[in-house]
Amino acid sequence: MIRVQPLLAAVVLGSAAHWVARCPDARQARGLASGAVGAALGVLAVVSLVLHGSVDGSEVLLWGRRVQLAGRGWEASAPFVDLLVAALAVGLAPVASHGPRTLAAILRLIALALAFLGMSEPLGLAALWGLQFVVAAGELRRLDEAHGGSAAKPFVRYQAPALGLVVLGTLALLFGFRSLGVTAWLMAIAVREAVIPFHGWLPTLIARAPLGLVIALVAPQPGVYAHLAVFGDMTGGALAHGFAAVGAFTGVLGAALGVVQNDARRAAGWLIVSQTGLIAFGLANESQVGRLGAVLSWQVMALAMSGYTMTIAALEARRGTLSLRVPGGSFARTPRMAVAFLLLGFSSVALPLTLGFVAEDLLVQGSVAEFPHVGFAVILATALNGINVMRCFFVLFSGTERHTGEVDLTRREVWALSLVLGALLLGGVFPRLFVAGGPSPPGTAVHGHPGSPSKVTDR
Amino acid sequence: MGWLEFVLTCVVALPLVACLLLAVPAWFGVRFGERVISAMVGVAFGGAAAAALAALAGMLGSGRDSLEVTLGRWVVVGDYTFEWRLLADHLSVPFALFAAVLVGLIGVFSRRYLHRERGFFRFYLLLALFGAGVEIVVLAGALDQVFFGWELVGLTSALLIAFFHERAKPVEHGLRAFITYRVCDVGLLSAIVWLHHRVGSSRFVPDGGPWAGLVAPSDTASVVAVGLLLLWASMGKSAQVPLGGWLPRAMEGPTPSSAIFYGSISVHLGPYLLLRASPILQGSPGVAWAVVGVGALTAAHGSFVGRVQTDIKSLLAYASMTQVGLILVEIGFGLHYVPLIHICGHATIRSLEILRSPSLLHDHHHLEQAVGRQVPRTPFHIERLVPNAFRPWMYRHALERGYFDSLLRLVVHGFMRVMRGVDRIDRWWTGKVVGEPMRIDAGEEQRR
Known part of the structure; x- marks a missing residue:
């Protein structure tokens, strides 16, 4: 099945990337990239408004393939989430570390993530997975060669085998070896989602690479979508329970490791690892509530962690390397940056009045019946993640009266963050905007379980 | 929605509106003057207090013991529903009224106290958010909603302790308080989840007692588990032994916030939670005795350690801890109105004492002038009961804060x-x- 809306947005971003790469300077490229993201958001919004109500959830046959015109619930909001991630990755990207080609790579990665949302067959997903690997590895390698870094190596060492597993899994599914296919895909997803013990690349990449590029690669979480699209119905079995247990373990250990980091980037990296672990745990749930909680957590994590990490990037551009050993900032000098950092961080760890609270509530409530003991790991992990965020906030934005001359958020940064904070707060007050899919579990729209809105199966 | 339901909704809505009116313009760079900021908070909490009073009068006039307002379904997924429900009864309305009046008064008081302070706006925003959180906690119709407000109270508390953020110590203490809250919040959230799992709901329902309470699970193990989890949650928020070390350190924040948080409202939210959980305590004598034990130990510890403190704010912090410990003992013994009256009385006196604490020397001089000689030292009646051999050991023990x-x-x-x-x-x-x-x-x- 193909979905029209995300593919349209992907085309806009993909085309713009070509022109952004050719800009003579980074500032101009960032302006063009921001415009492209705005245009894509506009196109998506207009198309959604036009299609809303009239063809909601319906499908047409085009050249023998099912084409969905407008998604429902999380399917509808996911492309917007990806574009908001792009707005942050581009809008808050420091020009010193994000040249035109890096910005173009960011747009291409987001375009591929959007295209991912437009597909549901393993073959198409595998092709997009491969393309994302090529774009990310290529840009990281180019940056390493240009600046003498070594960000590409950890990424390639972990992700190349994952790509191999995707190819193997896809071939196995095509030729009817379902258990081999499922296992290979799940392992690839575990590597991509940085589930322990396949997580090593993520904190390392965050510590070494330009943060805009990392966010474009990590925040849309294609592995989560692949999980939903390929294994939407795979719950309750031993494999699913194993995956859930590993996810919960990742959630708790990632959160605990985040608390002891001395580097703001790595602390953010472990926060992401912990949250992807919790999402993986939720996706393996049999309960609709738990799975919807996982899907919401996925979207919250994409938005909140993108904003959180890009705020670190913006602060780093002003202050230099951000150590967590000694407090060295002043809230009074950069109040809006501090507020954005705190709100985004806490949105991802279930602050009331934000969408994160709803996501965690659903995740915990939904999982406790099936996993009465492991379910409490989610609560523990969230508590530890909250401590991680607060510690980073206090260390980065307090402790000194000295004014180092750093400026608060610029107008472009304020607007990019306002969009994301607005979405998170609006979602917290009116969660039904994001839970509009209703009781149907994620994945049913892909697989068309009985009772799903489309009632169409692809098998 | 009738007028009674409307005024009850206003008690929660007005502080939230004040937060919005302060926060949104500030995010876009619009700053109000001190007068406008304090007026907004004062009016919001004055309005909330008036609304709470009207709700109380309406309930008394109509002879109703409780009033429930359903604000709507927030999340509906399959069998799971999160419904916003406000509950006014003999426990929540006095608490809501009391909290609104105190926050409003602190708002008025702080206008002069924090005049030209760099964090003036931040203080008022956090105060309004704290007030909104407290009103949500006390008027919540279910434990899920309590958690909602509970988290807001914890966050604002930590941020206000670290108010003077240029110095290292307030920040360190703010983080310590936050870590304690966060670790103890695990208990509250786990109790909610367990109640949903076992009972199907965490709503407060009338059970024949003086006010609505939680529905106890049918099996003893679950009752004990939920009871202990709620006690754990209360211990963090109310600075009970052995987690109470953050309370004297929390006095690093501005005096008005210390008064409202650690003298009057925030530290009493733990006992409030346990009062709502009285059916659980009644269902498990073991848990009730645990509450008594924690309370008694805290009261003894607070009284003991407070005697060797050399600064007024630490002394008041330990005095607060002692009284909250005693309130827990009363709750553990199954009393209802005694702890409620104790909370109101203690909160009023203690917040006044904390507010006056910066003028301690001034007040002392006044007192000496009035009596015409040095104020006599407090006699050591209790200390004399301790055998001489134990005194040095106990002194050291108190100095080391147990x-x-x-x-x-x-x-x-x-x-x-x-x-x-x-x-x-x-x-x-x-x-x-x-x-x-x-x-x-x-x-x-x-x-x-």
Whole structure:
């Protein structure tokens, strides 16, 4: 099945990337990239408004393939989430570390993530997975060669085998070896989602690479979508329970490791690892509530962690390397940056009045019946993640009266963050905007379980 | 929605509106003057107090013991529903009225106290958010909603302790308070989840007692588990032994916030939660005795350690801890109205004392002038009961704050050491996979 809306947005971003790469300077490229993201958001919004109500959830046959015109619930909001991630990755990207080609790579990665949302067959997903690997590895390698870094190596060492597993899994599914296919895909997803013990690349990449590029690669979480699209119905079995247990373990250990980091980037990296672990745990749930909680957590994590990490990037551009050993900032000098950092961080760890609270509530409530003991790991992990965020906030934005001359958020940064904070707060007050899919579990729209809105199966 | 339901909704809505009116313009760079800021908060909480009073009068006039307002369904997924429901009864309305009046008064008081303070706006925004959180906690119709407000109270408390953020100590103490809250909130959230799992709901329902309470699970193990989890949650918020070390340190914040948080409202939310959980305590004598034990130990500890404090704010913090401990003992013994009256009385006196604490020397001079000689020292009646041989040991024990801080430090440092070890192993393993060693300090990775 193909979905029209995300593919349209992907085309806009993909085309713009070509022109952004050719800009003579980074500032101009960032302006063009921001415009492209705005245009894509506009196109998506207009198309959604036009299609809303009239063809909601319906499908047409085009050249023998099912084409969905407008998604429902999380399917509808996911492309917007990806574009908001792009707005942050581009809008808050420091020009010193994000040249035109890096910005173009960011747009291409987001375009591929959007295209991912437009597909549901393993073959198409595998092709997009491969393309994302090529774009990310290529840009990281180019940056390493240009600046003498070594960000590409950890990424390639972990992700190349994952790509191999995707190819193997896809071939196995095509030729009817379902258990081999499922296992290979799940392992690839575990590597991509940085589930322990396949997580090593993520904190390392965050510590070494330009943060805009990392966010474009990590925040849309294609592995989560692949999980939903390929294994939407795979719950309750031993494999699913194993995956859930590993996810919960990742959630708790990632959160605990985040608390002891001395580097703001790595602390953010472990926060992401912990949250992807919790999402993986939720996706393996049999309960609709738990799975919807996982899907919401996925979207919250994409938005909140993108904003959180890009705020670190913006602060780093002003202050230099951000150590967590000694407090060295002043809230009074950069109040809006501090507020954005705190709100985004806490949105991802279930602050009331934000969408994160709803996501965690659903995740915990939904999982406790099936996993009465492991379910409490989610609560523990969230508590530890909250401590991680607060510690980073206090260390980065307090402790000194000295004014180092750093400026608060610029107008472009304020607007990019306002969009994301607005979405998170609006979602917290009116969660039904994001839970509009209703009781149907994620994945049913892909697989068309009985009772799903489309009632169409692809098998 | 009738007028009674409307005014009850206003008690929660007005503080939230004040937060919005302060926060949204500030985010876009619009700043109001001190007069406008304090007026907004004052009006919001004055309105909330008036609404709470009207609700109380309406309930008394109509002869109703309780009033429930359903604001709507927030999340509906399958069998799971999160419904916003406000509950006014003999417990929540006095608490809501009392909280609104005190926050409003603190708002008015702080206008002069924090005049030209750089964090004036921040203080009022956090105060309004705190007030909104408290009103949500006390008027919540279910434990899920309590958690909603509970978290807001914890966050604002930590941020206000670290109000003077240029100095290292307030920030350190703010973080300590936040960690304590967060660790104890695990208890509250776990209790909610367990209640949903076992009972199907965490709503407060009338059970024949003086006010609505939680529905106790049918099996004893669950009753004990939920009871202990709620006690754990209360211990953090109300600074009970052995977790109470954050309370004297919390006095680093501005005096008005210390008064409202640690003298009057925030520390009493733990007892409030336990009062709502009285059916659980009644269902398990073991849990009730645990509440009595924690309360009694805290009261003894607070009274004991408070005697050797040399600054007024620490002394008041330990006095607060002692009284809250006694309130817990009353709750554990199954009393209802006595702890409620105790809470209101203690909160009023203590917040007044904390507000007056910066003028202690001034007040002392006044008192000496009035009596015409030095004020006589307080006689050591209780101290005389302690045998001489034990006095040095007990003095040392009190100076070390019962060694509870050392104990906690041991636990936290142990955890940190273990996690640092795991981190080192993780870096070693990743280095092996990648084929190069991983660095530990910030920037070393970026410079690679």
